[in-house]
Amino acid sequence: MVSIAILGFGVVGSGVAGVLTKNREQIDAAAGDAVRLKYIVDVRDFPDSPFAPLLTKDFSVVERDPDVRVVVETIGGCGVALEFTRRAILAGKHVVTSNKALVAAHGRELLELARLHNVNYFFEASVGGGIPVLRPLKFDLAGNQIICIRGILNGTTNYILTAMREEKLSLEEALRSAQSKGYAEANPTDDLNGMDAARKLAILSDLAWGREVRAEEIAREGIQNVSLKDVECAARLGGKLKLICEAKLLPEGGMTAFVAPQVVMPDSMLYAVDDAFNAVLITGNAVGDVMFYGTGAGSVPTASAVVGDVLDAVRHMGKRRDISWSGDPAVLSDPMAVSGRWFVRRGDVAAIADERPAVLAEEDAACYRVLEK
Ligand SMILES: NC(=O)c1ccc[n+]([C@@H]2O[C@H](COP(=O)([O-])OP(=O)(O)OC[C@H]3O[C@@H](n4cnc5c(N)ncnc54)[C@H](OP(=O)(O)O)[C@@H]3O)[C@@H](O)[C@H]2O)c1
The missing domain is CATH 3.30.360.10 (Dihydrodipicolinate Reductase; domain 2)
Incomplete structure (x- = not known):
């Protein structure tokens, strides 16, 4: 069994929890293993949610649990999302995200950190929501x-x-x-x-x-x-x-x-x-x-891309997909001259x-x- 944690139970995070539950059979068959949601980290309480028993406010519970192999970051922004992503990778966990602000600003650094720790950092959902394009x-x-x-x-x-x-x-x-x-x-x-x-x-x-x-x-x-x-x-x-x-x-x-x-x-x-x-x-x-x-956004379409990345990570446990780019900045010509x-x-x-x-x-x-x- 492979345990998953979701960080941020908002529009996308709740969609991911829903898709992992609704499509459990297809997902397990595609993974060749049982993929189970073990924790959801959010600052808010969701007492009426069917996922309430999985909720915690403490990320270190996820960080310390060796069962958790894949962390889904759907908090957004470059604050705590950056900190949790770094800590998850340092703890040897694959990280999947829909967070374009974080990937655009820190993607290269996080891919390099993932390379050093032999895990994957995937972000298909960060561009075009549910559309497979990256x-x-x-x-x-x-x-x-x-x-x-x-x-x-x-x-x-x-x-x-x-x-x-x-x-x-x-x-x-x-x-x-x-x-x-x-x-x-x-x-x-x-x-x-x-x-x-x-x-x-x-x-x-x-x-x-x-x-x-x-x-x-x-x-x-x-x-x-x-x-x-x-x-x-x-x-x-x-x-x-x-x-x-x-x-x-x-x-x-x-x-x-x-x-x-x-x-x-x-x-x-x-x-x-x-x-x-x-x-x-x-x-x-x-x-x-x-x-x-x-569909470029929305809870369930975006979750489709996130879950696709989760499955890719599960199928490549111990291996890495080589995704990287050089830190040399591209020199962009003035578009007005085009x-x-x-x-x-x-x-x-x-x-x-x-x-x-x-x-x-x-x-x-x-x-x-x-x-x-
Ligand atoms: N919505 C879409 O259709 C869509 C599509 C593609 C990509 N994205 C990207 O996906 C990411 C998530 O978007 P979203 O729309 O799902 O955002 P959201 O609905 O605001 O969900 C984020 C969740 O994370 C929680 N959170 C905030 N700080 C936290 C912390 N320290 N620890 C744990 N949880 C925390 C938020 O709680 P509070 O509300 O209390 O702050 C909220 O429940 C963003 O980067 C966004 O750009 C979104």
Whole structure:
């Protein structure tokens, strides 16, 4: 029997407990062993939960128990989650996480610590929620030079921009709708300003090109200033405004990475990705375009990816999957220097231009890149 502990019994952690219980038979068969949840660590009490007997507030109980071989960290952030992850690895336990903030900021260091202690640190759920994308990128596409990664990696903003277009809502109204449906946090700052998407793009880029890409260094424009008029004018030209993450090798050498609203035309595979869905379009020099599409967040879909990682860890007890990237920072070129087409709106008039206007003097004006096919 393999014992598991979950740290953080919130949206994702409770989903993981549910999936481990509901799909017990399939999971045991896939693991070739009984996989059992032994502890759940959380600061809160859950007296009415069926998992109440497993709850503890004391992480050291998990840390000291040699039966616990895999720890699932779903606390979030870079505070106690970092401390518990380090301590779990030092205690010889595999760690699985959905915590993109932690992986983007400390992933390399934690992978190195895991290597030194012969355990795995897996984080499939940190990008694209339930969509399997990191493992295919790292292993199945390893025979390619990755040329470009484009994605819609934030379901909240994708939902907001879809609602603005389809229901003619202002940004504020669409945000309230997202919050009422549970798609947006009470504090949606990191979603709206593109930081959440930048963290995911950093993780994808680390794995694709083997060099550290710092989320803070990715050029970033959120959707805070997108107006209903922008969305409607883009629609009149046949396009959809979407928050796009893009990282790519440049023909003249080097690479760039940026997060920004872009106008997506119907010839792009990302055009049909609406509502809270996520997608990642990866271009390899052998495979061409491959798209990964699905539910990018939510309790049970995200738990699906976490449990997949738990099973990978259980099947590789005593062995390691070689996941790492160099600490040499990738040098990112200014995305503004990258040529392309631009959507330019002045008042109610919009057009697609081959160059970005040097200045947009009008008060009621906007300019967005048009996503290359
Ligand atoms: N929600 C999603 O759909 C989703 C999808 C993909 C990835 N993620 C990522 O997954 C992680 C978890 O997200 P979530 O939405 O599940 O967060 P959440 O609902 O806030 O759950 C985190 C849980 O950890 C608890 N916690 C806080 N400090 C703790 C401590 N010192 N010891 C033990 N437990 C502690 C929290 O309690 P309090 O509430 O009392 O603080 C809460 O119950 C984040 O990194 C997030 O970015 C989330």
